[in-house]
Amino acid sequence: MSLKKISIIGxxxxxxxxxxxxxxxxxxxxxxxxNEENYLPYERPxxxxxxxxxxxxxxELSFFSKEFYNSENIQFINKSVKKVDFTxxxxxxxDAKLEPYDNLxxxxxxxxxxLNFGVDxxxxxxxxxxxRNIEDSKRIKESINTHKTFAIIGGGFIGLEVASSxxxxxxxxxxxxxxxxxxxxxxxxxxxxxxxxxxxxxxxxILLETNIVSIELKNSVYKIELNNKSTLEVDFIIAxxxxxxxxxxxxxxxxxxxxxxxxxxxxxxxEENVFAAGDVxxxxxxxxxxxxxxxxxxxxxxxxxxxxxxxxxxxxxxMHIPWMWSDQFDLNxxxxxxxxxxxxxxxxxxxxxxxxxxxxIKQKKIMGACGIGKVGKVGRDIRLAGKILETxxxxxxDDIKNKEVKLSKLLKR
Amino acid sequence: MSEINEGWLEVSxxxxxxxxxxxxxxxxNKTYCIYRLEDGYYATDGLCTHETVHLEDGLVIDDExxxxxxxxxxxxxxxxxxxxxxCVDLKTYxxxxxxxxxxxxx
Numbered sequence: 001m002s003l004k005k006i007s008i009i010g011x012x013x014x015x016x017x018x019x020x021x022x023x024x025x026x027x028x029x030x031x032x033x034x035n036e037e038n039y040l041p042y043e044r045p046x047x048x049x050x051x052x053x054x055x056x057x058x059x060e061l062s063f064f065s066k067e068f069y070n071s072e073n074i075q076f077i078n079k080s081v082k083k084v085d086f087t088x089x090x091x092x093x094x095d096a097k098l099e100p101y102d103n104l105x106x107x108x109x110x111x112x113x114x115l116n117f118g119v120d121x122x123x124x125x126x127x128x129x130x131x132r133n134i135e136d137s138k139r140i141k142e143s144i145n146t147h148k149t150f151a152i153i154g155g156g157f158i159g160l161e162v163a164s165s166x167x168x169x170x171x172x173x174x175x176x177x178x179x180x181x182x183x184x185x186x187x188x189x190x191x192x193x194x195x196x197x198x199x200x201x202x203x204x205x206i207l208l209e210t211n212i213v214s215i216e217l218k219n220s221v222y223k224i225e226l227n228n229k230s231t232l233e234v235d236f237i238i239a240x241x242x243x244x245x246x247x248x249x250x251x252x253x254x255x256x257x258x259x260x261x262x263x264x265x266x267x268x269x270x271e272e273n274v275f276a277a278g279d280v281x282x283x284x285x286x287x288x289x290x291x292x293x294x295x296x297x298x299x300x301x302x303x304x305x306x307x308x309x310x311x312x313x314x315x316x317x318x319m320h321i322p323w324m325w326s327d328q329f330d331l332n333x334x335x336x337x338x339x340x341x342x343x344x345x346x347x348x349x350x351x352x353x354x355x356x357x358x359x360x361i362k363q364k365k366i367m368g369a370c371g372i373g374k375v376g377k378v379g380r381d382i383r384l385a386g387k388i389l390e391t392x393x394x395x396x397x398d399d400i401k402n403k404e405v406k407l408s409k410l411l412k413r
Numbered sequence: 414m415s416e417i418n419e420g421w422l423e424v425s426x427x428x429x430x431x432x433x434x435x436x437x438x439x440x441x442n443k444t445y446c447i448y449r450l451e452d453g454y455y456a457t458d459g460l461c462t463h464e465t466v467h468l469e470d471g472l473v474i475d476d477e478x479x480x481x482x483x484x485x486x487x488x489x490x491x492x493x494x495x496x497x498x499x500c501v502d503l504k505t506y507x508x509x510x511x512x513x514x515x516x517x518x519x
Binding site: 301325383 | 433464465466467470471472479480481482483484497498500
């Protein structure tokens, strides 16, 4: 196979690491990344946390420097792609220019779901902030600096991380969540409760099973009527209600889309020479024998690397066990594997100072684990849980329960 | 901690420290990690260069230390940051074992 040019649509983490990986193996291939943003690929986790609380500058978020991309001859084109012609292997940019490719990698990421309060309240819908990129984070930071009380619509990771930043800056957030618990989609109830109490202790208010009935904006104050007949008055509204794969460009094309771009374990899409990686891909996971779409830092990076290797013909299936984290206040929450299919739930540790982890076990095998603790206190055991899970060894419940037993021992049997 | 000649600082007894164990050592408002690997002892700064988290809670895999917070990875022997989010290298320090005791030179 002789490749000449790889084009990458989207300039997030998956794109940056794919380009870097390709260059490690091939110094000659043309690599072009189509970037809609005015920034080089950057880290997004700090956007809800350290960038807002002034611990990290926006300029410090790039994965690789401009000099790196220049010296590695990785080209950026600062345009959006308006159409992909799969038959003629050509991209058409917003200025109607044709950009041919030999191989295409799609890393368009995901985009925020948005609230809509109807045409009569378009001004309210438009005034709500969401977090996706640096510009969004800057707007949220500015809003926190200039207001005192906030409604956060959605009690998921992003909403809670922003709420945590708000409290750390001495302001107050009311988190409005429709579900029975925070982070309901993926996190065990016990941990959701710990997070909820922690926010309340720091001055935020968590409202579960709560819906918004109506919103009124008068004299710069939002009056939010809730389903429990109470009314909330806040200065500002920020929403984090989930995201979806950013596949707009491929609607009505031959590309197979189903909750993201469908790929196999080699990041290959339904179109020849077209690959997809990161948030946008609904990929086949051989370990779990199912399709999945993930939105996490580690996945974006590793999936980008995997796509690069497969573009270069290495035929390596992507098998990483899903792992994600959320940082709120001085707590670090981590989840590995899948925590929704188990016959035993085992607790290891009993306080936040040293970390609490719930192991989800099925037929004596670890399926997943989710833990929370003061920064640094759950990472090692969560990581080991992932390694043990991969080996599919039977585990002794007493070893899991007993924090004195090193989990690394279970790997060496 | 008793200081001895040539600027070496005593960290701890060697007894009970297994391969892949990490010993944290605090001195003069700084924190360090001493690692026992298959071929001896090594030392680096004790905090991850990405965020303020103690690497003593991290996981040693072969000759690499993985941060417990965001899985940034460093080479223990050189301090090199090899996997993000870590991108700044750790400083490394000489370690020696003398008479069953571990010493670090800062």
